[in-house]
Amino acid sequence: MIRNYLKIAWRSLLKNKVFTLLNIIGLSVAFGAAILLSMAGFFDLSFDKFHENGDAIYKVFSIWQNPKGQQVSESHGVPLMPTIKKEVPGIEKATRHLEEEVIISYGEKEINMEVSWVDSDFFSMFTFPVVKGKMENPLEKRSDIVLTEEMAQVLFGEENAVGKTVQALVDGKDKPYNISAVVANIPENSSIDFEVAMRFEEEASYQENIDAWNSRYHSVYLQLSKNMAPGQFDPATRSLIDINFAERIASAKRDGALPDTDGRFYRFELLPLEDENFVRFKNGALEVLRSGPFLVLGIALLILFIACVNFINMSVAQSGQRLKEIGMRKTLGAKRKQLFFQFWNESLLVFLVSLGIGAFLSVLLLEQFKTIFDTKVSFDVIMTPTIILFFAVAVILITLLVGGYPALLLSKLGTLQSLKGKIELSGENRVRDTLMVVQFSIAILLITGTLVLRSQLDFMRNKDLGFNKEQVVSFPMDGKKNSYDALDLLRHELAGNPDILEISGADNNLGYGKDGSVSKSVFGFEYKNRVINTHYLTVDYDYVETLDLELVAGRNFSRDYSSDRSGVVINEAMAKEFGEKDPLTAYISFNDSIRFPVIGVVKDYHFEELDKTIQPISMMMSRDYPLFYAYVKVAPKNIAKSFDAIENAWAKIEPNAEFLGSFLDENVNRTFRKEEKINTMITSGSIIAIVLSCIGLFAISLLIVTQRTKEIGVRKVIGASVANITFLLTKDFLKLVLISFLIASPIAWWFMDEWLQNYPFKIDLSIWFFLASGMLATIIALLTISAKTIKAASQNPVKSLRTE
């Protein structure tokens, strides 16, 4: 029986080659896209889920009240972790965690690695399996260091790394460390990422901050014991807050901060480890948001839905041709069940073939997909039993539903009516129209999304950020030399070059450089009996000139005034914070005796990403803190040559360091990676959606024209023109597109409005976005069906009548 079904299915599919082909193409593309997209989605959702103790691990974050409202932070002071361990019950293990870069050298090799400074509990809390060396407590001694397999390979090749001694550059000095263990490479879906792990106590600033509650620069992870609920943490930490944060709370009260609902000014809460990748700070609160991966999964689902709608519509529309067969089979004794299985079999065949092709496509396109969509997904990360089960269930459900619906519809037709071929599936037309409306609504929704996203991205790219991004190169000053010396050497090297206009340095980059690191330093001080918080930037001479920042008052640091070393240049937002009539009379005080006067005010510029408003910032020239980035302004001509000159000069100064320079506009563009990722995702999603919808539309137009051949003939005989008939045939489709537009636009508006709320600097959501996408959908739909309708309309009526 099965063989018989397969044979019949095969023949009937062959007989309708065009539709079978359209179905298989559509479904294959949809399956391929859905597999890739859902892989990316599941990959994102799988972040940090591989830790065996993951359920019990939490990250500590603090919430404090200040006069402007509530603020949260994941950064803590060095004494916090030991104090919690000592005073809070139910804490099984704890570690501080700080990610930095460190230069590790062994023999001739000198490599800049990503380091995680952690406490000894780290490897027993998190699942980063040791492959060689000391399994238990690999960071037992402060002189221990742990490498990943990849880094061990880089440093030692095939040799055994365990037991070897490497030098690490800490606080400007090389210090020996003993490799106690090598761990497996960190999985791609881990928020904690390192190449070497070292004891936190060894980090350069540990000693000076050992009792400093105020200097908050690292995160803290806790593993709770079974009988401790995360909700108990806040009450359990209140006494330690009252003791150690008394001063801070007192000044908050004085400055007019309002306590939270529990009457507290400062408190600690816990964030589950598996939420870490999805957390963002918004309006002084932590927000765990998985909408990104769900959006991707949603698009995958929408694409699949469109292809399935095509399949259903084509199957139902084609059923007219099979009425006779159905009736005949029934008179020959076929039961409903048997007919259902026969038709379902055909669907199954198409689905399996498409699924095969789709899976093949996804394997083929995986690498491109990973580059374009900036995801690290791979098949082995995804291949967990749950996800495989999910895919299996999804496929079975889809074939059952989508293949089953037309089969059910056909198998329940009455014997006699179908034999006579008299069945009007007019009720089903409503189903078809509804499905097509949904299909086109999805397409219009995605087109609108694409248009709005693109405009916002363009807007941000072209926005005047307040500094010169086209002519300035920045690069990290990695290397062993003192950064100020290195910068002077660079000035010296490039001195005679007429294309090099200005050189300066700072301890932070603008945008994301090729090293991909960003940092943020904020500090607070007392000014006339209130606390002012400001971003803090260490700069060298000429920073303002190099970046073409606009001075609105005072002057920049100058070599002519040695007192400028203890001066400060602020931005307008900071000037406003001071609230002085003349900001040049203001000063920053570190304690009662040391005051840094404001010597200049620059116009506000976007030193942070564009989804943030411009915050107060203060630039200082303290030579106590190192610079991390050099900035070089070049002349607008010979840009490529100048870039090479900088690279060569740097290679002379730090021969071992990799040159990671890039122009600031590239850096700024890199900050839009998130937007670009969503944008590519939605753009490709909408293209696929449109193509698939068009395939469906084309097929339906084909069938409808065939069904109405006689009507067209009669109308022509009576005297209808080609235009009349084309209009007649097109009208129904246009109506559907119009309804889709009316449905999709408000939804699109809502979504896009929500999304734009994330940006303080945003485009206006004008009606043209919606009209444009509606027009686009209409034009595409028209083009799709016009070929068929015009041909049918211009046919000789005698011919179309004869076919009856």
Next chain:
Amino acid sequence: MLLQLNNIFKWVNSGGQRIFLLKDINLEVQEGEFISVMGPSGSGKSTLLNVIGMLDGFEEGEYHFLDESVHNLREKHRANLYKEYIGFVFQQYHLLDDLTVQENLEMPLLYKKLKGAERKAKVADMLDRFNIVGKKDLFPAQLSGGQQQLVGIARALISNPKLILADEPTGNLNSKQGEEIMDLFKQLNEEGVTIIQVTHSEKNAAYGSRIINLLDGRMI
């Protein structure tokens, strides 16, 4: 007695009016009969045949087939009943275009869930009996009308029905082909198969042992 119709009424409602398709039909058919149903277009011949074949229902009356009361049966049982005992022959042959002659013959057996070997034997038997062994791998479109109807009859006979219902079996054939088909029916009847045919032609009607005349849904 093979089947019995008592006071069968069938109607449709159209524009508030009841239009009778069959009116008070009383008919008794014995095994081995060869009945011809005659009447002008629209007199209800085909409807009557469909009612007897259980493809169509009726509004009033009783229908006994063998020992079963068809009017009380559920759809599923009715289907089982006609599957078991009735074979259909149509004016348009209604062969399945996608299947070869052999496969068309095999299909009713598939629905009866016969084993492979048994099906093969029966199909071979039938091909032999109708002299169409040479055409077994052809598709219906490759056969003449007469040959197609031959296959149609063979298909109706393959599950050994007690009753053959033929709706103008020669309507689409030329006179020679028609004669051959009618001879075949006569021969089958002599072998014991009960036949009810609908026909327009006096000549074909004469093959039967009894003629029923219908006018506006009434037997006259």
